[in-house]
Amino acid sequence: MRLKALLILIILSQLGFAQDCNYTFLGELKDFHNNTPIVGATVYMQNLDKYTTSDVDGKFKIEKLCLGELTLVISHVGCETKTVTYNIDSDTYKQIAIEHHIEELNEVTIAGNSKLQNTSIQQSISKNELAQYSDKSLGDALNSISGVTSLNTGNTIVKPMIHGLHSSRLLIVNNNVRLFDQEWGDEHAPNIDINSGGRIDVVKGANTLRYGSDAIGGLILIRPENYAAKDSLFGSTSLSFNTNGLGGNVNTELVKTFKSGFYAKTQASYKAFGDFEAANYNLSNTGVKSINTSARFGYKSFEKGFDAYYSFVDNTIGILSASHIGNVNDLVRAINEGTPQVINDFSYDINNPKQEITHHLGKVEAYKRFQGFGKLTLQYDFQINRRKEFDLRRGDREDIPVIDLRLFTTSLQPNLRIDALDKLTINTGFLLRYQQNDAISGTGVSPLIPDFDKSDAGVYATGNYDLNHNTEISAGFRYDFSRIEAEKQYRVTDWDDTYNYDELFPEFNSGVIENSRYLTYPEFTFHNVSASLGLTKQFENDIQLFVNYGLASRMPNPSELFSDGLHHSAARIEIGKLTMQKEVANKFVASIERNNDDFGFSVSPYYKYINNFVQLIPTGTTTTIRGAFPVWEYNQVDARIFGVDIDINKKISNQFSYNGSLSLLRGDNVSEDTPLIHMPATNFSNAITYNNKKLNQLSIGIKQHTVLQQKRYPDYNFFTFDPVLQDDVYVDISSTPAAYTLFSFNSSASFKVFNKSTLNVSFNVENLFNVSYRNYLNRLRYFADDLGRNFNIKLKLNY
Amino acid sequence: MSNFKLINMKLNTIKLLAVFFMSGLAFTSCSSDDDGHNHDHEEELITTVIYQLTNNADAGDVVTLTFTDLDGEGGTDGTYDISGPFTANANYAGTIQLLNATENPADDITLEVEEEADEHEFFYTNTAGLTITKTDVDVNNNPVGIETTLATGAAGTGSITVVLKHEPTKPNDGTAAGAGGSTDVEVTYAISVQ
Numbered sequence: 001m002r003l004k005a006l007l008i009l010i011i012l013s014q015l016g017f018a019q020d021c022n023y024t025f026l027g028e029l030k031d032f033h034n035n036t037p038i039v040g041a042t043v044y045m046q047n048l049d050k051y052t053t054s055d056v057d058g059k060f061k062i063e064k065l066c067l068g069e070l071t072l073v074i075s076h077v078g079c080e081t082k083t084v085t086y087n088i089d090s091d092t093y094k095q096i097a098i099e100h101h102i103e104e105l106n107e108v109t110i111a112g113n114s115k116l117q118n119t120s121i122q123q124s125i126s127k128n129e130l131a132q133y134s135d136k137s138l139g140d141a142l143n144s145i146s147g148v149t150s151l152n153t154g155n156t157i158v159k160p161m162i163h164g165l166h167s168s169r170l171l172i173v174n175n176n177v178r179l180f181d182q183e184w185g186d187e188h189a190p191n192i193d194i195n196s197g198g199r200i201d202v203v204k205g206a207n208t209l210r211y212g213s214d215a216i217g218g219l220i221l222i223r224p225e226n227y228a229a230k231d232s233l234f235g236s237t238s239l240s241f242n243t244n245g246l247g248g249n250v251n252t253e254l255v256k257t258f259k260s261g262f263y264a265k266t267q268a269s270y271k272a273f274g275d276f277e278a279a280n281y282n283l284s285n286t287g288v289k290s291i292n293t294s295a296r297f298g299y300k301s302f303e304k305g306f307d308a309y310y311s312f313v314d315n316t317i318g319i320l321s322a323s324h325i326g327n328v329n330d331l332v333r334a335i336n337e338g339t340p341q342v343i344n345d346f347s348y349d350i351n352n353p354k355q356e357i358t359h360h361l362g363k364v365e366a367y368k369r370f371q372g373f374g375k376l377t378l379q380y381d382f383q384i385n386r387r388k389e390f391d392l393r394r395g396d397r398e399d400i401p402v403i404d405l406r407l408f409t410t411s412l413q414p415n416l417r418i419d420a421l422d423k424l425t426i427n428t429g430f431l432l433r434y435q436q437n438d439a440i441s442g443t444g445v446s447p448l449i450p451d452f453d454k455s456d457a458g459v460y461a462t463g464n465y466d467l468n469h470n471t472e473i474s475a476g477f478r479y480d481f482s483r484i485e486a487e488k489q490y491r492v493t494d495w496d497d498t499y500n501y502d503e504l505f506p507e508f509n510s511g512v513i514e515n516s517r518y519l520t521y522p523e524f525t526f527h528n529v530s531a532s533l534g535l536t537k538q539f540e541n542d543i544q545l546f547v548n549y550g551l552a553s554r555m556p557n558p559s560e561l562f563s564d565g566l567h568h569s570a571a572r573i574e575i576g577k578l579t580m581q582k583e584v585a586n587k588f589v590a591s592i593e594r595n596n597d598d599f600g601f602s603v604s605p606y607y608k609y610i611n612n613f614v615q616l617i618p619t620g621t622t623t624t625i626r627g628a629f630p631v632w633e634y635n636q637v638d639a640r641i642f643g644v645d646i647d648i649n650k651k652i653s654n655q656f657s658y659n660g661s662l663s664l665l666r667g668d669n670v671s672e673d674t675p676l677i678h679m680p681a682t683n684f685s686n687a688i689t690y691n692n693k694k695l696n697q698l699s700i701g702i703k704q705h706t707v708l709q710q711k712r713y714p715d716y717n718f719f720t721f722d723p724v725l726q727d728d729v730y731v732d733i734s735s736t737p738a739a740y741t742l743f744s745f746n747s748s749a750s751f752k753v754f755n756k757s758t759l760n761v762s763f764n765v766e767n768l769f770n771v772s773y774r775n776y777l778n779r780l781r782y783f784a785d786d787l788g789r790n791f792n793i794k795l796k797l798n799y
Numbered sequence: 800m801s802n803f804k805l806i807n808m809k810l811n812t813i814k815l816l817a818v819f820f821m822s823g824l825a826f827t828s829c830s831s832d833d834d835g836h837n838h839d840h841e842e843e844l845i846t847t848v849i850y851q852l853t854n855n856a857d858a859g860d861v862v863t864l865t866f867t868d869l870d871g872e873g874g875t876d877g878t879y880d881i882s883g884p885f886t887a888n889a890n891y892a893g894t895i896q897l898l899n900a901t902e903n904p905a906d907d908i909t910l911e912v913e914e915e916a917d918e919h920e921f922f923y924t925n926t927a928g929l930t931i932t933k934t935d936v937d938v939n940n941n942p943v944g945i946e947t948t949l950a951t952g953a954a955g956t957g958s959i960t961v962v963l964k965h966e967p968t969k970p971n972d973g974t975a976a977g978a979g980g981s982t983d984v985e986v987t988y989a990i991s992v993q
Contacts, residue, residue, distance in 0.1 A: 326965070326982025333976055341979040392966060392981065394843055395911045444842030491874040498874075515901050516870055566872045573872060624872045625845050627962075627985030723960040723987040724924050724975050 021066035024091045029058040029074065032097040032302070034420050035372045041076035041098070046083075074098060097371050099302045117464055119474040119534030121205030121546045121591045121604060123647075127198050127225065131796060132746070132762070135240045135249040135271055138172075138192045138200075142220065145202050146661040147604070147645035149680040152778040153187040155276055155787050156288040156317050157355075160190070161777070162204060163606060164641055164667050164679045165217030168557040169583075173211050174222045175309050177363050180409040180435065181385040182449075184559035186616075186779060191313045191359035191385065193292035195238075195251040195269045198225035204606065204645075205589045206532035206550025209460050209476040210415065210427060213530035214554035216585040216610060224309070229261045229300065236798045244766075244790035245287070246346070247273030261305065264297040274348040275318075278785035279772035284344040285321040285351050290314065306366040313359040318350040323783045324392055327627035329722045331782065332729045340784045352390040352398055360384045374418035374426075382410040397444060404440040405449055409433065411456075428461040431480075437558065448565050448574075449558050450488035457481045462532070470538035480528040482555050488562055489517040505578055522561070526582050528553035542600075546591040556580035560614050560634045567632075573622060575633045583636075585610040598651045605644040613639035615669075617677055618716040618733060628720045630733065637671035641679070652688075659687045666712065674714045680777060681710035681736070697750040706741040710776045737781055740773035742766070753797070760796040765789065844871045845908050847898040848986050850961060852891035852949055860886055864959065864988040869900060877986075884993040885929075887954045893931070893947040895921060895961065897984065909945060912963070916943045919983075920967050922975035923947065927957025927992055941969045956991040 029038035037058025044051050045062065047069065054060045062070075070088050074096065075081040082098050123145045133141040139150040139158025151159045151166050159166050172179040172190050174197070181191045201221040208215040235254035242248050249271035257263045271290040276283045291314045298307035322340030325331055334341060363381040370376065385408075388401035415429035435454040439447035462476030495509065495518050496502045502509070505522065512519040531551045538544050556576075563576035591604040614636055621628040643665035650658045662684040667676035689701035713736050719728045748762035770789040774781040847867050854860035862885055868877030885891070897908035912919045916937035921944025923931040930950040933942040967980035975982075 324981050326980075327985055329985070330982050394908070394915065394965070394983075397843070446841055491870050493870065493875045622872070623876045625848065625866065625868050625877060625984055625986060626872070626982050629872065723958065723985065724922070724962060726924075726926055 021064050023065040023067070023088050025062040025065055025070060025086070025088060026091075026093045027054070027060045027062070027072070028093070028095045029054045029060070029076075030095060030097050032099045032369070032371055033374075034422060035097075038076055038098055041074055044073040044075070046071040046073055072096075117207040117462070117474050117534065118472050119205075119464070119536045119546060119548065120203050120207035121548055121589050122201050122203040123602075124202070125200040130194060130197070130200065131238065131760070131794075132764075133194055134238055134251055134269075134794065134796075135242065135247075135792075136194065138190050138194050138220075138222075141194055141200065142202060146647050146663050147204060147606075147643075147665075148202055149663075149683070149777060151186060151678065152775065152780075153189075154283070154286055154320050154323075154778070154780050156273075156286065157187050157189040157319075159186070159188070160220060161680065162202065162218035162220075163608065163643065164665055164676070168214065168554060169217040170220060171208060171211050171215045171218075172220045172222070174311070174361065175224050175363060176365065176379060177309075177361055177381040177383070178211055178411075179361075180383055180407060181357075181359050182387055182405060182407050184449075184557040187355075188387070191315065191357055192222060193269055193290070193294065193311070193313055195249075195253070196267055196292065196294040196311055197222040199223045204604065205534065205546065205548035205591075206552075206587060207462070207474065207476070207534055207548065208550075208552075209462055209478040209530060209532055210429070213458065213478045213480045213528045214552055215550075216552045216554055216583065216587070216608070224296065224307075225255075225265075227255065227257045227263045227300070229259055230257060231259045232257045234799065236796055238794060238796035240792060240794040242273070242790050242792045244787060245273035245276045246348075247271070247287075248792075249290075260299075261301045262297070262299045264295075266293075266295045268293040272348070275344075275346050277346075277788045279767075279770045279788035280785070281339060281343050282346055283320055283784055283787075284340070284342050284347075285318040285349075285354070287318045287348055287350045289316045289350065302369065304366075304368045306364070308365075309361075309363045311359075311361045313357070315355070315357045316350055317355045317357075319353040319355065320780050320784055321351070321353075323780050324353050327624070328621060328630055328720050328731055329627060329724065329729065331630075331733070332720075332722070332731055335732055335782050352392050354390050356388040356390070356401075358384075358386045372420050374416060374420060377415045377417070377429075379413045379415075380411070381413075382408070384408050401443055402445045403448060404443050405447070406438045406440055407435065408438075409435045423466040425464045426461065427463075428459075430460070431456065431458040433457075446489065446565065448563060448567070450486050450562050452484055452486035452558060452562075454482065454484045456483075472536050474532070474534040476532040478528075478530045480526075480530075480553075482526045482528065483524070484555075484558070484561075485521065485523045486558070486562060488520055488522060488564075489514070490520055490564070492516050492518055494564075495520070499577065499579075501578060508578075522578055524555075524561070524578075526555040528555060528582060541594065542596045543592065543594050546589075546593070548587075548589045550585075550587045550589075552585045552587065554583045554585075556582065556614060556634075563634065566629070572618070572630045572632045574616065575631065577634055580614065580634065581612045581636060583610060583612045583614055597649070600649045602647045603644065604646070605642075607642040608640070610639045610641070612636040613669075613676075615639075615677060617714070618718070621718070621720055627723070630718075630731070637669045639668065639676055640670050641665065641667045641676070655690055655692055657689050657691065659685075659689070661685050669714065675712035677714050677716075678777060679710065679712070681708045681739075683707040695749075697748070699749070700747045701745070703744045703746070704741060705744070707739060707775070709739045710736040713776075733782070736776045737774035740771060740775075742771060742773070743768040754799070757797055757799040760794070760798070762792075762794045762796075764792040764794075766792065841871055841899070841901060842906075843908070844899050844901060845897045845984060846871065846900045847896075847905070848961065848984055849896040849898070850893060850959070850988070851896070852885070852893040854886060855890045855892060857886075857889075860889070862891070862990075864990065866986040866988070867900070871901075879986075879988060881988055881990060884991040885949075885951045887951055887992050889951050891949040891951070893949050895945050895947070897963075913943075913945060916945075917941070917969065918966050920944055920964050920969060920971075920978060920980075921947075922962040922964065922973075922978065923959065924962075924975070925957055925959045925990075927955055927959070927990055928952040929957075929959065929992075931959070937969070939969065951992045954992050956989070958987050958989050960985070960987040 041054045071085045137158045142160045203219040208219040237252045240248040251269035253267035255265045274287045294311035321342040365379040367377040389403035391402045411433035418426040433456040458480040460478035464474045508520045508522045533549045535547045563574045587608040589606040593602040619633045646662045648660045667679035685705040687703035692698045745765040772785045850864040852862045863882040865880040899906040933944040935946040962975040963984035964980040967978035971978040
């Protein structure tokens with residue numbers, strides 16, 4: 001190399017000899033991160049059309065330069081090509097820092113399979129795979145990952161669950177902003193347009209501290225795409241149509257990128273479905289309408305950049321008519337009847353009960369890299385979530401929601417990534433967040449969740465260390481301070497007698513009584529500590545081992561603290577408790593993986609022990625003017641959840657491949673020695689796919705998915721007296737539905753159209769054999785079957 | 800870049816972001832329609848069900864059956880008040896009244912039910928050998944049940960259950976179970992016939 005450089009220099013000097021120029025340029029190339037010399041880089045002198053290379057000290061010399069501009073294009077294997085221009089009016093010495101880490105390079109071009117941290121146990125859904133779910137919800141897409149299930153309310157409200165844990169125990173991070181959309185409710189699905197993101201990562205392990213201390217279940221990251229810095233304009237438009245629900249969606253996105261590093265993207269989608277169908281009947285009032293839009297622009301270079309993002313989601317979701325019931329006897333009749341009590345003809349109308357939700361999310365992020373140090377990122381974001389729930393009401397109140405809550409969240413998060421050290425990478429930062437919930441007046445119903453203000457402050461540090469070339473370890477620590485101040489009315493009898501709050505929390509009571517209710521000001525402060533440890537080791541044959549330990553703490557959410565009232569869609573009275581303590585989980589997750597197209601696998605066992613696990617369980621009935629009502633109360637027990645997720649992929653021949661997965665899980669209420677409620681049953685799937693790259697990327701597949709009956713459930717069934725029948729009736733709210741197997745068919749192909757565009761066409765069938773089934777994790781399983789067969793066609797034009 | 804300059808720049812960026820943050824806070828405070836102490840009254844709450852029956856043969860023989868649960872769903876259980884026994888082998892004219900007594904004056908919910916009579920229906924069952932017949936109808940000529948007649952038989956004891964269904968199937972088989980819909984009222988009065 002040195003010899004070659006010398007040779008070039010000699011040649012150059014010979015060439016330059018003829019000109020009357022005498023200046024010398026001495027350059028020194030250094031690694032941006034740690035100032036080590038860059039050896040053997042190619043230096044191209046653009047205006048002279050000549051080359052040289054750097055020596056072992058990273059130095060190079062250009063002699064016999066003329067007065068004027070000198071433009072150098074410096075390139076090196078594993079480096080970003082850098083162009084610099086200098087004005088030569090004397091002999092000049094310049095130190096030039098260039099970027100020398102391939103993983104960093106990925107950040108400025110198109111992301112490869114980069115992980116949150118190298119030691120994290122995670123699975124991803126790529127943008128291409130996501131396209132299959134363009135007219136579905138986030139939860140539906142995540143269901144395709146082993147160990148991830150969902151808690152559904154009907155088929156359009158789908159809450160993701162990781163290892164049986166959901167709601168406040170999962171962090172959902174959209175475009176680096178943690179989603180706050182009143183996620184505490186069982187029937188509150190995440191407000192995310194699945195078409196707006198680039199890729200989804202599910203982190204089951206412990207490397208989640210940067211985003212919060214309370215990821216007891218795990219972390220779901222919706223990541224934006226990264227764009228290459230080149231002048232380009234591209235986009236796509238997709239259309240889908242489904243026979244079940246007679247609807248679909250249309251999505252368009254357009255991206256403009258510039259060579260300078262600037263980029264802009266806009267995206268919009270519209271989704272509409274009418275009533276869905278079970279195998280044997282219409283599911284009346286289950287339609288959905290959704291309008292989503294997002295826009296992004298920014299600038300990206302290696303040293304600095306910014307990103308601004310805004311998204312808006314507007315969902316109107318119908319709730320199965322038959323699920324609106326008045327008291328426990330209505331529930332018993334619904335359970336015993338077997339078919340829904342209301343079955344109307346197909347309609348696109350969405351009547352009450354329904355949910356109308358809007359969600360705004362805005363973010364500004366900026367970063368700067370400092371030579372020999374690291375990268376500083378600052379992020380400010382805000383979210384406004386407005387949730388209106390409408391019910392069947394008397395009088396002229398059908399347009400007045402029974403629940404109307406607005407949650408505003410804003411946060412500031414700086415993060416410093418120190419990567420100057422050779423083997424150690426450190427991420428550290430803090431978080432300031434303010435949240436305000438407003439139970440908007442005018443509903444004519446006292447609010448289920450009261451007004452509150454919440455402030456959070458957190459600080460964290462995580463480190464990653466390369467022990468040797470095939471072993472990495474990571475460790476992290478986080479502390480969070482949270483304070484919540486609420487304003488809520490309690491019935492005098494509840495405050496003084498039922499919950500004994502007059503003795504436990506006399507300081508919260510203002511003493512003001514209105515309509516036999518105390519006005520109270522509950523205030524709570526929580527200190528949460530969380531930590532993580534991780535190890536990854538690379539073996540021969542593409543085999544990798546991951547081991548994670550995590551300590552996570554979660555403060556009780558507003559629903560667990562303050563819920564107090566009738567929940568119509570569930571025909572139950574839900575009661576939170578001011579005595580709730582924070583939940584603390586110790587989790588161990590391991591994974592052995594082989595990333596190989598011919599034969600790959602991942603076997604991931606886990607064990608979680610959760611102290612003060614909050615659960616919502618039936619505790620009895622109360623007599624009201626509507627008759628008897630089941631009362632569900634939040635309580636805390638010690639819980640243990642363990643299981644294993646297994647994925648296998650195998651190439652059968654050049655064109656046929658097999659994929660299989662199996663999830664086993666067991667959840668125990670250790671305090672009471674019973675199973676935990678709402679734990680996913682054992683489920684497994686097998687898929688065979690035929691691929692022919694030469695024939696328009698043709699892909700045809702068939703998949704089987706089986707969910708066994710959950711035999712381990714806590715028995716909260718009870719008897720109640722039905723005065724109409726003059727008889728005791730059995731209220732079977734605990735028993736679980738039978739096992740079911742669903743088959744699906746999918747096919748797709750790509751065609752070149754126009755000049756440079758491609759058209760993807762896919763045809764799919766879900767629930768191929770129109771099986772009628774009910775899902776234990778569907779809250780409406782008492783009232784109706786789950787979805788029947790669906791034919792789906794999708795067209796996607798990339799241009 | 801000198802260290803000083805670097806720190807300076809950091810400070811500037813932080814300042815800028817702080818301004819963003821503050822403006823965010825200001826924005827909420829302005830737009831907040833925080834309603835302070837004026838929490839919503841339970842507008843649709845039914846606190847009181849009064850079934851008043853007058854003997855056709857004796858205007859002085861009035862039986863009033865009352866159920867009251869002032870704090871609504873949850874809280875303390877409701878209470879029953881039965882004014883007295885029915886006379887055996889007599890015919891009574893009955894009227895039901897639903898009140899929201901948390902309002903002052905009490906809100907007569909029966910008027911709302913009457914207005915939407917085609918979406919509501921009362922159902923009466925008893926275990927005291929009574930015959931209760933609905934005498935009023937809605938716009939579609941289907942029974943409503945705000946107005947009833949009640950015929951007593953021999954002396955005895957038992958109960959009357961009054962159920963109000965919202966959005967039942969109309970017409971129906973005459974039973975609360977067969978009518979579907981959701982239950983707005985279900986109260987059971989222990990009565991006697993003398």
